Amino acid sequence: MYYLGLDIGGTTIKAGLINEANRVLESRKVPTVIDDLGSLISKLTELIRDFQKSGSIDAVGIGVPGLRSTKTHVIATSPNIPCLTNINLEASVADQVHLKVVSENDANAGAYAEFICGAGTGMQHLAYLTLGTGLGSGLILNGSLYAGASGYGGEFGHTVIDPNGRLCACGRQGCVETVASGTGIVTTTRERLKIAPHSLLNEIAPPLTAEKIYEAAVRGDETAREVFAETGRWFGLACANLINLLNLEMIVIGGGVMASGEVLLGSAIEIARQHAFASSFADCQIVQSRLWPDAGMIGAALLARDR
Amino acid sequence: MYYLGLDIGGTTIKAGLINEANRVLESRKVPTVIDDLGSLISKLTELIRDFQKSGSIDAVGIGVPGLRSTKTHVIATSPNIPCLTNINLEASVADQVHLKVVSENDANAGAYAEFICGAGTGMQHLAYLTLGTGLGSGLILNGSLYAGASGYGGEFGHTVIDPNGRLCACGRQGCVETVASGTGIVTTTRERLKIAPHSLLNEIAPPLTAEKIYEAAVRGDETAREVFAETGRWFGLACANLINLLNLEMIVIGGGVMASGEVLLGSAIEIARQHAFASSFADCQIVQSRLWPDAGMIGAALLARDR
Numbered sequence: 178m179y180y181l182g183l184d185i186g187g188t189t190i191k192a193g194l195i196n197e198a199n200r201v202l203e204s205r206k207v208p209t210v211i212d213d214l215g216s217l218i219s220k221l222t223e224l225i226r227d228f229q230k231s232g233s234i235d236a237v238g239i240g241v242p243g244l245r246s247t248k249t250h251v252i253a254t255s256p257n258i259p260c261l262t263n264i265n266l267e268a269s270v271a272d273q274v275h276l277k278v279v280s281e282n283d284a285n286a287g288a289y290a291e292f293i294c295g296a297g298t299g300m301q302h303l304a305y306l307t308l309g310t311g312l313g314s315g316l317i318l319n320g321s322l323y324a325g326a327s328g329y330g331g332e333f334g335h336t337v338i339d340p341n342g343r344l345c346a347c348g349r350q351g352c353v354e355t356v357a358s359g360t361g362i363v364t365t366t367r368e369r370l371k372i373a374p375h376s377l378l379n380e381i382a383p384p385l386t387a388e389k390i391y392e393a394a395v396r397g398d399e400t401a402r403e404v405f406a407e408t409g410r411w412f413g414l415a416c417a418n419l420i421n422l423l424n425l426e427m428i429v430i431g432g433g434v435m436a437s438g439e440v441l442l443g444s445a446i447e448i449a450r451q452h453a454f455a456s457s458f459a460d461c462q463i464v465q466s467r468l469w470p471d472a473g474m475i476g477a478a479l480l481a482r483d484r
Numbered sequence: 485m486y487y488l489g490l491d492i493g494g495t496t497i498k499a500g501l502i503n504e505a506n507r508v509l510e511s512r513k514v515p516t517v518i519d520d521l522g523s524l525i526s527k528l529t530e531l532i533r534d535f536q537k538s539g540s541i542d543a544v545g546i547g548v549p550g551l552r553s554t555k556t557h558v559i560a561t562s563p564n565i566p567c568l569t570n571i572n573l574e575a576s577v578a579d580q581v582h583l584k585v586v587s588e589n590d591a592n593a594g595a596y597a598e599f600i601c602g603a604g605t606g607m608q609h610l611a612y613l614t615l616g617t618g619l620g621s622g623l624i625l626n627g628s629l630y631a632g633a634s635g636y637g638g639e640f641g642h643t644v645i646d647p648n649g650r651l652c653a654c655g656r657q658g659c660v661e662t663v664a665s666g667t668g669i670v671t672t673t674r675e676r677l678k679i680a681p682h683s684l685l686n687e688i689a690p691p692l693t694a695e696k697i698y699e700a701a702v703r704g705d706e707t708a709r710e711v712f713a714e715t716g717r718w719f720g721l722a723c724a725n726l727i728n729l730l731n732l733e734m735i736v737i738g739g740g741v742m743a744s745g746e747v748l749l750g751s752a753i754e755i756a757r758q759h760a761f762a763s764s765f766a767d768c769q770i771v772q773s774r775l776w777p778d779a780g781m782i783g784a785a786l787l788a789r790d791r
Contacts, residue, residue: 244761253763254761254763302632319625319626319630321626324731325730325767326609326731326732326768327763327767329731329764331729332761332764333729335728336725336729337645337759338644339646339647340645340646340721341648414644417644421640422623422637422638422643422729423632424632424633424634425632454561454639454654456551456634456636457551457633457639460633460636461633
């Protein structure tokens, strides 16, 4: 039995064929489509048919960067891929390929993958957080993917941690995502550069990115290191909130920022320790993802199998 | 079949006998014991034996103001009743009365009561919040009382919402409880009185309490009304975080402060609407408790029956 996972991101679509043993047998990446639903569905359909040439596919899972309703299967909001808003993507794709197709929020799919065959295997209560451009998150509670009333649960990146803080892309102020994300790292750096004219960061060719800031940190730039430590402190405070509210066994952290994040992770764990109840903190491991950057794709395939 | 619920508070112990139909047949209140475990157990034992005179009791549930481990049944922390810390209260009481005895965090017990026979009947995902001196909370997720790894879940009052905010009784800074609670109301009032020398509140005999501030609000005092509105804004922001993270169907609000809280509730709902995702907010009713002040006592009895 083979399952195809598709993960629709802001720049690429990742596709991977998974077998019963949760192994990725084959994978591909193609550019995404943001604003034309017809083209997007054609691209997805084409990908599925290409993979079908390699062998029979039993079901397809699609990870989407948006809120998917468990009641109607429609995507209620999708800020980064606007053409998906109010669309039942899984039905549209199933119409074309005549296969079982399921869809799920990408970070939820990632949480499911880490739970089934990643860092969180055997855990009953975990949060999967991806620090990328934004901050994605999904929850496994009592051994299953937590959906809430309509499947919109798990939006940890858009909980407010600093009511007088930065304006968020979502329109609110002081969301966790405004400080603990790639975008947050760039903003924090810009703020600090005003008071650190001698930092190596001033010599970086634009655009300023979290990756370039990390490279400066590795080269020993004090401002860059302090930016990662500060980001870690915010992230740790936010993790403490999750730990106090949900008494988790594990927080699994993925995303482009974490790939380069020892300073950040160390600072986050220390602050989470200070801000969570000792008894709850003692229950919770904070670890790096084992499946990132493929967690969303793998999780989508697993959900196609298990749902 | 009869079940006895005991709710150990900071000033009183409430006891109530519940029948199979979730009805309170008889209830009593006695002063609490804070610092002597032997006396507290004697008092609980005495209460149970008194109720046994009225008829046979099948099981006893005890609501405690602390974190109870689901693994060891020991109370890990109990700031308001220090003698309970590190005690297996249910085993100690069971030894005396030779009945099935269970214990549970008081707000968790309250959440269970609202879920079984209160405002949240029929809901699958709800938070029960009590605005009293502090802010207690319990979660029902996927139709059952949420415990987390060790039973410490649901500590919403000690999630940080204002990192530069007030020092909390728990030692952290800016917990939701520091602004959205009776203590928060008194502190907010003190801060505002410095800039409102003409408020009626200046004429109140000490000690200043949330209840007296509410009475001033009812008499039309502008400062007092603004304090309740501000408390509601903080509370609403915190509720939006819960809604975005957990996509709840309902937030049930009890506690002494809410008994007098239309201004607070109105302001909270408006701010929650502004700060939660529209699709998630639409799923969530924010309502007053139906069982407060007896929710903890009733929930303890129901847990004695159902666990």
